[in-house]
Amino acid sequence: MNNMTYSIKGFDHCELYVGNAKQTAYYYQNTMGFKPVAYRGLETGDRDRVSYVLNQDHINLVITSPLGKNTDIGQHIDRHGDGIRDVAFTVDDSEKAWKESLERGAKSAMEPKEIKDSNGESIISAIKTFGDTIHTFVERHNYSGSFLPGYENIDSEWDSKSTGLVHIDHIVGNQPDGEMNSVCDFYEKVFGWHRFWTVDDKDISTEYSALRSIVMANDNEIVKMPINEPAEGLKKSQIQEFIDYYETAGVQHLALSTRDIIHTVKQMRNNGVDFLPTPLSYYENLHERIGEIDEDIETLAELGILVDTDENGYMLQIFTKPLQDRPTLFFEIIQRKGSNSFGKGNFRALFESIESEQNKRGNL
Numbered sequence: 275m276n277n278m279t280y281s282i283k284g285f286d287h288c289e290l291y292v293g294n295a296k297q298t299a300y301y302y303q304n305t306m307g308f309k310p311v312a313y314r315g316l317e318t319g320d321r322d323r324v325s326y327v328l329n330q331d332h333i334n335l336v337i338t339s340p341l342g343k344n345t346d347i348g349q350h351i352d353r354h355g356d357g358i359r360d361v362a363f364t365v366d367d368s369e370k371a372w373k374e375s376l377e378r379g380a381k382s383a384m385e386p387k388e389i390k391d392s393n394g395e396s397i398i399s400a401i402k403t404f405g406d407t408i409h410t411f412v413e414r415h416n417y418s419g420s421f422l423p424g425y426e427n428i429d430s431e432w433d434s435k436s437t438g439l440v441h442i443d444h445i446v447g448n449q450p451d452g453e454m455n456s457v458c459d460f461y462e463k464v465f466g467w468h469r470f471w472t473v474d475d476k477d478i479s480t481e482y483s484a485l486r487s488i489v490m491a492n493d494n495e496i497v498k499m500p501i502n503e504p505a506e507g508l509k510k511s512q513i514q515e516f517i518d519y520y521e522t523a524g525v526q527h528l529a530l531s532t533r534d535i536i537h538t539v540k541q542m543r544n545n546g547v548d549f550l551p552t553p554l555s556y557y558e559n560l561h562e563r564i565g566e567i568d569e570d571i572e573t574l575a576e577l578g579i580l581v582d583t584d585e586n587g588y589m590l591q592i593f594t595k596p597l598q599d600r601p602t603l604f605f606e607i608i609q610r611k612g613s614n615s616f617g618k619g620n621f622r623a624l625f626e627s628i629e630s631e632q633n634k635r636g637n638l
């Protein structure tokens with residue numbers, strides 16, 4: 275099953291379908307330090323949609339809105355609210371990736387097509403995955419533009435200040451109850467991925483909120499996608515709240531890495547990003563729980579940054595509040611210092627914080 279004749283090289287970009295791409299792009303530029311690098315819309319001959327491509331180091335976000343009524347994009351927004359439509363992968367052969375995925379049981383979302391402009395050519399194709407989410411396979415041939423054919427490069431006079439985000443560490447998919455395993459089987463069967471890490475509800479539960487999670491990873495473990503489902507608790511799981519508002523399975527969070535989480539989070543907070551609060555009690559015995567770390571614990575406490583450790587080292591992480599009005603998509607900021615962990619040691623503190631927010635929304 276693992277002998278694919280093409281390779282997935284990494285996350286290429288994520289495309290969000292939103293109600294107002296111009297303003298959403300402005301938010302990500304000004305709070306998180308993304309730079310607009312490419313654009314398509316009326317000015318480039320697109321009559322039905324507009325897209326802004328935002329870049330920071332290896333991270334690309336595409337922010338898309340419809341320009342008229344009764345569109346697929348509009349239907350996606352009506353059903354799910356603003357959210358991630360496409361988790362795209364860079365591949366060496368888009369047609370092979372698409373064909374083999376279909377042979378292994380995936381459904382097509384777009385047949386392979388060659389796209390061209392004066393900067394070169396690319397081949398794109400796409401398959402369906404959980405909910406209404408798709409995976410586009412992007413293959414570029416010496417493409418010299420800043421994103422893909424059809425997009426115009428933007429030379430923005432806007433001075434976006436990077437907040438130090440480097441690459442996508444992982445992307446998490448939330449599933450309705452009972453569907454986690456079949457989605458993991460899908461990734462195993464279609465892409466030959468393996469189960470990298472697992473937690474069940476005995477590991478991850480507070481008094482109320484429980485979930486199960488399996489992290490799926492590709493061969494070289496550059497691409498990691500944790501797959502969650504709600505578990506029975508005393509009250510509503512945070513995963514169930516997501517499903518209720520997104521209406522289907524969907525992408526819950528993007529984890530973006532930084533080499534200096536203190537700098538990144540300070541800047542984002544100054545720019546107006548809302549993070550989940552961490553109770554001060556979390557830091558009281560942090561030193562005993564995790565041992566020596568480079569960072570000053572008081573600074574971590576001021577910023578609300580969480581720390582977890584495993585046999586290989588430690589990692590620091592923090593989560594934003596939802597980034598749109600529905601309590602669905604959020605971002606995680608993560609700095610790994612040797613550890614490959616997914617923050618199991620932080621689940622309790624984190625979930626208590628999430629539950630308190632859920633409670634304010636009347637959804638607990």
Ligand code: FE2
Binds near residue numbers: 444446527529606
């Ligand atoms: Fe995460």
